[in-house]
Amino acid sequence: MTMPPTTAVPARPMTPVPASHAAGEPGQVLLDITGLNAYFGAAHVVRNVSLAFREREVTAIIGPSGCGKSTLLRCLNRMHETVPLARATGRIVFAGQDLYAPEVNPIEVRRHIGMVFQRPTPFPTLSIRDNVAAGLRVLKRGQRPNRAEVDRIVETALRNTALWDEVKDRLHTSAVALSGGQQQRLCIARALANSPRVLLLDEPTASLDPLSTQKVEELVYDLRQRFTVVIVTHNMQQAARVSDRTAFMLDGELVEVAPTHKLFTTPSDPRTEAYVTGRFG
């Protein structure tokens, strides 16, 4: 059983074993999904999925188109229900609290669990600085940081996404003038500025060129030191490059989850094997 052939993106080592992270080994379970079912009207898109995500760990979710991986991701920050006729049942425990409990405010959830989407979506009427600080604007009056603190948060976030040097001289210009790759890193910085504990990435490099893709992948790899990251991707090589663990989904079910190296080299389930060897998908 061999690894699928790779694309010509340079630099990342092929072995998916992550470099040592002295700052953080994967920690305790932070986000625990039990029996999650998600529907669009009558369509049963996520079937009884149970999965746990630990601190300081990057988990990739792979699978063919339509397998429910994006829907699963969107359930984690309660974005799924923003679509008409969409609903979800089950338990998702985050830091001891069930996110789907009736008294839980989804807006609060989304401040602790951030998300970056497939297409970069900078807010066109805001400057670069204001884009990054956008999430801070909607905090309640007592919790909102003052101008100096916001500047500090913005700088930190931009440094963390390796954008600071590129934009520090034009923080007040339009965010739309940036390139696609820069915009996506901006969106990540914007998500990070909220200080979430979990970062959800829904095919973040799908619309980027190879060079920008590489930069974002390096970023994701570095983020593991402080965050829990869940990345949905249809690119198996990407999953192999950036994640510690990989989950494979098919037709709404969680087929297998294992350390990335193991999933790609010696998968337990024949369906996983078929997928990672490129026999379908």
Next chain:
Amino acid sequence: MLRRKIANVVMLGLMWLAAGVVLLPLVLILWRLVSQGASALNWDFFTKMPAPPGGTGGGMANAIVGTLYLLAIASVVGLPVGIGAGIFLAEHRGARLANAVRFLSDVLNGLPSIVVGIFAWQILVRPMHHFSALAGGIALGSMMIPLTARTTEEMIRTVPNSLREAALALGYPNWRTSLSIVARTALPGIVTGALVALARVAGETAPLLFTALGNNFWSVQATQPIDALPLRLYLYATSPYDDWNRQAWAGALVLIGLVLVISLLARHVTRAKFGKAVD
């Protein structure tokens, strides 16, 4: 085959002719407007009050100001409702209520303006026992509502869903997403739509006939009758006095100028801001 070819040439020629014929009255009217109106335009026209019937000189200062005042009242009445309704229609697309409202909005748009005028008279002038700028402004404002709602809805629909989702994912409540992010992004288009509606009602006379009434004197009070360009135009055009007839042309030129300025403003707003928008 030859018959078909001849038919082809003839019919296509007729289409070209149609287009030419259509443009003819436009050219004629504008030409007349400019040639007759410009000669009667002078500084007095913009600064003086109307002369008594049969007298010469004087101007339409009060009418010009009156039109602007009425447009201001109309905006206050019509724009919030129109924009709010447009936002509603954009956010509830497909819902039965929204479809009904959209349909009825088109119907409201097609109501004869004289009907709007006598309606405003019935509910405002009659009980108050006098004519007022307020009644005129409300009549005009009501006419702005359907047009503004339509353009607002369309502009908001141009904002991609992904922007809304990005805001929600950051922890924005629904209402802030709709206002601070979506409506803010669509703002240039919404402003354009408002200006277009304004341009349309600026030239309306019928709704003002029995509400604002017109006024030979200076008046910018909401509860008093007020003069307006279209009203004065109507009065002067239908009068037997030569000087008044002459001034009517000048007034028409100014009125068209006003409509043109507002329309150009609308176009400029779109071009200036939309260049930076991402989609």
Next chain:
Amino acid sequence: MNVEDLPLEASEGPEDVTTPRAAPHMAGAAVGDRVYRWLTTIAALVIPALLAYVGIEIFVAGWPAFQRAGFSFFTSSRWDPVASVFGAAPAIYGTLVSSAIALVIATPLAVGTAIFLSELAPRWLRQPVSFLVDLLAAIPSVVYGLWGIFVLAPMMRGTIAPFVKHTLHLGGLPIFSGPVYGPGMLTAGIILSIMILPYISAVTREVLLAVPRSQREAALALGATRWEVIRDAVIPGARSGIVGGIVLGLGRALGETMAVTMVIGNTPKISTSLFATGYTMASIIANEFSEAVSNAHLSALMAVGASLLAITFLVNVIARWLIARVGARV
């Protein structure tokens, strides 16, 4: 199913019953959402409310006149405010005839122009010409009236009528008989046609453009001439919409007030001649409302308004329905 393609609705509709929601007592944002939803809903509901309000007020105000005259309100041609006898037939007749004239003149020109713009015009000509045609709609009604009084009416009296009567020898026909003052039914009809032309043209243009390219290409591939392509491949698909545009133009013509009032002569009688003066429903109101001699007079004018409202409502509904059938967004 791609999530990006699903419509995003910010509201909770009745369809959406089982989605878990934050408890309503959550302060802050939930309140904001509720206020926001209420405000936009109220704004939207103003529209049907306004429509109903207009209808009710005017019908109620006009009811006494309907009651007093009964059905003869629509059939009697005696409109005598002094004697408090109100038969609106002249006004109704005038509205119908002037609108009919306008449609007859405007339809071929508007449809022809629309075909020109959507199928025939070279690219560089398209924008300026359509802009100019749309400009016709931007000219205020009172300005058309002004032009009508001082240009068209004299032209009618001095040039057009003599041409028709003497040069074409049609003066013997009832519709071209009688004295010519300048203002009159035909003058009003011509002005109306210019005013409704841009509306018919705009709708027709939209529905023609909505016909898929493939239809035209298929016809061309079969050897059709340009005209045949238009006649057989483009127009049939757009027919419902074109008719809708024409009906829309009719709706506009029916309700047009100022320009008509200024050139129709404002006399409450029915004549067969197109050169004769007359009345329309809109112009009778514009002309007599301020000097209504009695409550009965006022009520009669309101009744005319109510009738006008009813007719234009119906016509607009039909027009919108026809256009919606073609699916074009106008």
